[in-house]
Amino acid sequence: MDYDEVTSFLGEWGPFQKAMFLLLSLSTVPNGYAGMAMVFLADTPEHRCQLPYLNASWQQHSLTLNQSLPLEERGAGGQWALSRCQRYRRANGTGTGFSNSTEGCLDGWDFDREQYESTIATEWSLVCGDSWKVPFSLSVFFMGVLSGSFVSGQISDRFGRKVTLFVTMAVQTVFSLVQVFSVSWVMFCFFFYLVGLGQISNYVAAFVLGSELLGKSSRVTFSTLGVCVFYALGYAVLPLCAYFIRSWRVLLAVLSLPGLLYIPLWWLIPESPRWLLAQGRVEEAEAIVRAAARKNGVTAPAVIFKQYEQQGINDHSVDARYTYMDLVRTSKMRNITFLHAAVWFIITISYFGLSLSTPNMNGDPYLNCFLSALVEIVAYVAAWLLLKVVPRRVVITVPMLSGGLVLCLIHFVPQDYSVLSVVLAMAAKFGITASLSVLYIAAAETFPTVVRGMGIGICSMASKTGSTIAPFFPFLGVYDKTLPYIVMGLMTLVAGLLSILLPETRGMPLPQQVSEVQTLNWFCTKCKPAEEKKFPEEDGRL
Template identity: 50%
Template structure:
C-alpha cells in the first residue's frame, strides 16, 4: 500500500466525506455531456433547395418544376436538388411562351445554375440551426465538419494546458476556473453574429469542457479509496456524463431554435458555483507539493465528517520529508524522458486517438441515421448507461489490459459487420451501430481509469491531460469520417472498424495495473513489457522509502 493510502486508511471507504466528494464531482460532469455533443443539433442540416424569387414571372407548372431532380446517394431515389435550379432566364422564357415542362420542353436539356438567390429550408424539424442561418450548404458545406473540428481543437488546447496547470496549481482551482470558462463562453456564443465568431467562441468552450472534466476525474481518483475509486473512475463520472448526453435530445426536442437551445444548455452551469465550498483539494496532491499542513487539515476534516477520531500523527515526520522530496516540478516532457514511461505514453496516445475517432464519429452520426434525429440521439446516449455499468464491473474484477482489448476488438468487429447488412435491413444496421457504440463507450470509460492507474501522482493530471490531448487529433478528424458518407456510406464504418480493432491489439502491449497500488512517483510505475526489466511495484513489495520509514519511525502511517 502506498504511503498516502496507508496513512488515511482510518477514514474508511464510504463515509459522509467520500459520499459528498463522489456525488458532487460526478454532478460537475453533467454539463459536459450536453455541451460536448450539442453540435449534433446546433449544426444539423435540414432539407433545403434553391430559392426561386417570387418576382420571377413563372406559371405554377414551371415554378413547381424549377428545381431539377437528382439521384440521392443514400437511397437511390430521385429527390429535388439541394444545390442547383434550372436557369431562371430560360424557364421564364418557356413560361411566357406557354410551354409545359416535360411535355413541350425536355427538362434534361434545360441548363442549370447554382442557388444564386440563396436557399429555402424545411422548418418542420428545426426553427433554425447554424447551417440554415449562415447557409453552410453546397459549396460551403465543408464549414459544417470544420465547426466541430474547431471545437475539438479547443479540447486539444485545453488538454495540453490544463493538466500541467492542475499539477502545478492544484486540481480544485483548475476545475472551477475551467467550469466558469465553459459556462460563460457558451453564454457568449448565443449572441454570435457570424459563423467565424461562433467558431472562435466554440474553440474556447472546448478548452473549458475538457479541462474541468479531466480535473474532476483526477481529483476524485486521488481523494477516494481504492474500491470507491474504481466505481468513480469508470461508472461514476461516466454515468453522470451520460445523463447530460441523454438530456441533450430532450432539450433540443422542446427548443428548436439553436440560440435558445444554447441558452437553455448554459443556465445549469451557473448553478455549480456553490460547489467551491464543498469540494476539497486533493490531499495527495498537496503532499506531493510539500504542503503537509493543508493536507492534514483536509484529512482531519474528513475524519470529523465521518465521525472518526484521527490519530495524533497522520503523516509521520519521515514521510513528510519523503513527500517534500517529491515536490520537484514535473511537466509534459517527463512523459517521454525515460524509456519505460515513453513507450507507455506513446502506446496510450495511439489507443486514445483511435478510440476517440470511433466514439465521436458514432455520436455525431446520429443525425444521419434513418428515423427521428431526437430519438436516435437519445438511443445513442441510452446505450452508454449500461456500457458504463459494464465498465465498472469489468474494471472491478477483470484484467485491465484484457478488458480494454476485448471491448475495442468487439466494437471494431460490430462496425465492420455493418457493411455486410443489406440496404433494406435498416433496423439491423442501426442495431449493429449501437452495439459498436456500446463497446466503444465501455472502452472509453475503461481507458480513462486505466490511464490514471498507470501514471504516478506527480504526473497523473498531466498524463491524463496529455492522453486526452493526443486523442484530440482523432476527435478533430472524426467529423470528416461522417463527411465521407457523401461518397460511400460503408467507407466510414470500414475505416472506424479497422482502426478500432488495431487499437485493441495495441492495448495488449500495455502493462497490467489490476491489483497494483496507485503509484506516487515515477519509480513506482509498472514496466512496459519487453522494454524495462524493473521489478514491478506491487502490493506485496516494499519500496526502499517504506523500509527506511519502518526502521526509523514507530508511528502508524
C-alpha cells in the first residue's frame, strides 16, 4: 500500500509537519558556512619577501622596494608588479647594495594586514612554493566529506536516519572546536578531514529524514525552501561574521559554537516511520505516527500499518539486509546510480568552483561572497516556484545548460567590463544552484526507501569527489582568470545533456522496494522493452 495514502489522516501541513520542517531545516544552517569558511580562513593576502636589512615596512615607498625586489608579470594581461617570492641578493652578502641575481624569501614574508589579521596562509606561510597547500587543505576537507558520505549512507539505512543525523552533527561540531587549537598546518588538515566526515553527511541525513517524514505536497517545499534556503542562510552569515572577525582562529570558534545549540533537537525529532517499516519495526512506526496525530489534533485509526506488517511476513522483505551492491545489482538500479553519480560529480565542481572563486572576482570579497549566497536563496525560491508547474527534469536540465553557456561567455568579456564578468558568474551560479537543489529531490524520489540513504550517499560521494577537485579551479585563476570558467562551463554543459536521461518523478509515490525503480528516459523508446526482457529479475528483489 501507499504510505502517503495510509497516513493521509495526519493532513499535509499540521503542527507536526511544521515543526519537522523548521527543526530539520535549522540543522542545515552550519553546513552553509562550515566548508565555505575556507574562503576567508585560508585567503592569501598580498605578500612579499621580508627585508630585515632595510627595515622595510609594507607601506614603505615603492622606490625603496624596487631596489630590493624584482618585478614579475602577473595574469594574462601582462601586468607587472613587485615579486611575491623573490628578492635581489645583497652585493657581497653585506651592505645596502644589490646585485642583479635573485634569491628566495630566506627570511620569510611580509603580509598585507589591511584585510586580515591572520589566516592559515599568513600563520604558516602557505605561499610561493607552499601555495599548493591552501587548495589542498580544502581538498582534505572534501576527502573527509567523501569518506563520511560512504559510511553515513550505510549507517543511515542500517541504524536509522535520526542516529546518523545527530552523530554527524556531533562530529562536525566537536572537531571544528578542536581545530581552532591547531599548532601546525598538518594538524589543521587532520582535524579538517574529521570535520568533513560529518559535514554533508549531516545535510543528507536531514534531507532524507525530512523527505520521509513530510507528506507529498510539502516534500518539495522542504527540499527547496527548507534545507536548501537554510543552508544558503548559513552561507550568507559567513561573510557577515568574517567582515567583523579578521582572525581565523576566532572566526572558526564563532562558527563552531552554534553546533552545541542543536543538542536538544534529539528529543524533538523522531525516527523515520518509513525506515522503521522497511526494517519491520511496525509498532515503533505506529507509535511515531500516533504521536504526530495527537500533535496535529486528529484521531488515528485503530490499526494503521497492519497491511505493511502482513506484507512483511509474506515476502520476508524485512529480513533482507541491503548493501551498496543493491545499487548496481539490477540494470535499472545500476543505470539510475551511475547517471546520478555522473551528473552530481560534474555539477558540484562548478558549484564549489564558483563559490570558492569569490576572492578572485573583482570587487570586495565579503560583498561577493554575500551576493553569491543571496543568489543561492533566489535560485532555491525560483526552483520551488518552477516545480509547481513544470517537470523535475526541466528544472534540472534547462538551468544547467544555461549556466554552462553563461560560464563559457565570460571568456569573451573585455577586462574593462569586470563588473559584467561578476554578473555572468552570478547568473551561472543561479542556474547551477537551482539544478543542484532539484537533483536532491529527484534522487530522493528515485531511490527506493530500502537503499535511499545509500543511494543519496553514493550521489554525495560522487559530488564530493568533484568538490575535492574544485578548490584547484579558482587556484588556476591566479594565472588566467577566465580559464576556470571555460572548463567549468564545458563540464556543466555535459552534465546538462546527461540530465535529460533522468526519469521524471513528479507526482509519483516514493518507491519502497528496488523493484519499483523507474527506467531511464532513453531517447530510443524501443530500448525499454528489450532491456526489461533481458533482465527479468528486475521485477523483484534478487
